[in-house]
Amino acid sequence: MAFKHITSRDNPVYKHLRKLADNARERKKSGLTLLEGVHLIEAYVQTQGEPQLMIIPEGKSSLEATDLMQHLVDVDTIMLPTLMFADLAPVTSSSGIMALVPVPEIAVPATVDFALLIEDIQDPGNLGSMLRTAASAGVQCAYLTQGCTDAWSPKALRGGQGAQLILPLVENVVAREVVQQFGGLTLALTMQGDSLFAQPLREPVLFAVGNEGAGISAALQHAVQRCVSIPMAHQGVLALESLNAAAATAIALFECRRQRTAA
Amino acid sequence: MAFKHITSRDNPVYKHLRKLADNARERKKSGLTLLEGVHLIEAYVQTQGEPQLMIIPEGKSSLEATDLMQHLVDVDTIMLPTLMFADLAPVTSSSGIMALVPVPEIAVPATVDFALLIEDIQDPGNLGSMLRTAASAGVQCAYLTQGCTDAWSPKALRGGQGAQLILPLVENVVAREVVQQFGGLTLALTMQGDSLFAQPLREPVLFAVGNEGAGISAALQHAVQRCVSIPMAHQGVLALESLNAAAATAIALFECRRQRTAA
CATH class of the missing domain: 3.30.1330.30 (Ribosomal protein L30/S12)
Structure with a gap:
């Protein structure tokens, strides 16, 4: 040395x-x-x-x-x-x-039946935290659009706490193409739509999550099979319009894990 | 004017x-x-x-x-x-x-059947985000220990996005006393213990969550009726030991909301 x-x-x-x-x-x-x-x-x-x-x-x-x-x-x-x-x-x-x-290249499995598509998340800490949650939930592949901050920056790596080292990432994707090519249910996490908790998540599923400020783009909402939302209390209060993006992602991915690990 | x-x-x-x-x-x-x-x-x-x-x-x-x-x-x-x-x-x-x-004083309801106890969270953004999630999940009262950062700082208010204006807060509590006085199931969110998803959460419940670094204190783990954990993938990977505290809180509180809103 x-x-x-x-x-x-x-x-x-x-x-x-x-x-x-x-x-x-x-x-x-x-x-x-x-x-x-x-x-x-x-x-x-x-x-x-x-x-x-x-x-x-x-x-x-x-x-x-x-x-x-x-x-x-x-x-x-x-x-x-x-x-x-x-x-x-x-x-x-x-x-x-x-x-x-x-930068490690982790192979995407031949069959992906639990995927996360992240659209245009700008904050490296947020992106890292989403990837950490995804790895913990058993997501098999995370797709990141070109508008996302770099998943390999020191700040994103710190937020990920190791997630980038075990979770296959596909970067610079076109969201619509990922959705079209996914062989299973494609869901966008939005403010309206059917309850997340009513979805059948044991079958192959891809969740799309969007930028905190802007939410999921209209094009991507259009591309997925279904828009779903997390049923919230206090819907009426102005400032409390939404969960933050990382919290919403955690709830959705672990609802999938819950259904899959249930007896 | x-x-x-x-x-x-x-x-x-x-x-x-x-x-x-x-x-x-x-x-x-x-x-x-x-x-x-x-x-x-x-x-x-x-x-x-x-x-x-x-x-x-x-x-x-x-x-x-x-x-x-x-x-x-x-x-x-x-x-x-x-x-x-x-x-x-x-x-x-x-x-x-x-x-x-x-600073508004929001009255604690006479009967609280969904409560959150936050122990020693130091980061104002994290605390705000937890309160935002709690309000969205329908938590009726949040108890904050003396070791928590001030919920009314501009940063915590920004993180809360209005949560502090609708969610009753009781500050400077002694964790053990809150647990002892709560009339219902008291659960600590930890790294071990029974699965969160196996808990009956339609009955009155208090969740205790701890500081990200240290987790829930031994004294508080001892005081609650049960320690529960969120079942994770990749348990073996060193750095990916836990979800971050805000993500774990979101998953737990919305599992409660899911059970309560289910038909």
Whole structure:
């Protein structure tokens, strides 16, 4: 293993890491991204193998981080001054360890009978949280439209807590085409429509969810077989018009899981 | 109505508003808080009446904000320079209107048969989002422990999207006492325990949810009648240990709503 102490912001390796932290195009071009935190890196090691490079800040490491480094003694490591490290991390309360890794490609199963189609979610934390929920619910493939924020940004990865490492993702899809090609029930989660709870969700199903502000596009509502809604209390109160997109997604996906795991 | 243009940060009215924006103690002492955005202020007017004071920034207002102001011509209004206004707002992309209002006191119903107990949630956005979900699910009372962030901060109000205006809240509770006094089934949402989906939720029920990092305290797990969990896929993957607290709460509360609204 090679160990390197980088202290200049002009160092080409550091400049590349900065680009990867900030820029979806750079991540796409290089096929690389940054993982932050012991849990995420451990999940990567467990599911994909060794990172390409470990990145640590100067100063004392946490016990967890030290432990992890001892399991990855063969991986090249760079140490950065605290502020330079912080500029790579998605949050200020970083756990003090990052890794440079190839973006994994997780194969889509031949038969997908539980799918999620995410249209134009812009907030990386929200997208990550939806993917985390989807993985926990047993979704077999998540389709992301071109209008979605990058699922491989450090913030989206942090929100996903490892979901991107086990859930097959298909990015830059055209929503209508995904719906047309899906072999099963296609449902859009909207503010009107039949109750979610009245749907038969043991059969193959694709859920479409939309952007928090705008909801699901008219084109996509038109493309699916059925629009469904989550029956809410207090429908009349102005500001309380909807659940947030991540909460609505959680309710829908786990209603599917409930029906499928019921005796 | 009085209209005042305040341009100095030393103005005592402005200084008081800054304190209210930043400081839970000041909100508690004065019984006042700030609402941001047309939707939230409209919900306040609809449920509680007129605000005490409207606050707008210099420059052109949005059509929505102008509309709202025309319905509130009797309310005193102050105008602030853009930056001074921004320092009061919970987010940078503020909609350009705020209101000073008395914190409403919404009476707890005599009989509560669907309750949520929130233990030590620190993030105001998360707390707001949980309250929004709770109101949508038909929860009749939310109990918040002393360790929770203030439900009346501008950020928590924004996350709640009006929930705090219709959902009775009891703050600074001792979790154990709430559980002991609740007349019905008390369930803690945890990582182990019986499946949520196997619980009889048509009878009176209280759900306890905990802090994202630490989960529900041992004392509270001990106090409730039963610990329940949401059955997840991929239990083995390290980083994907749990749903986030807001998603788990949404799933639990709407499972209750599903059972109660089922034919």
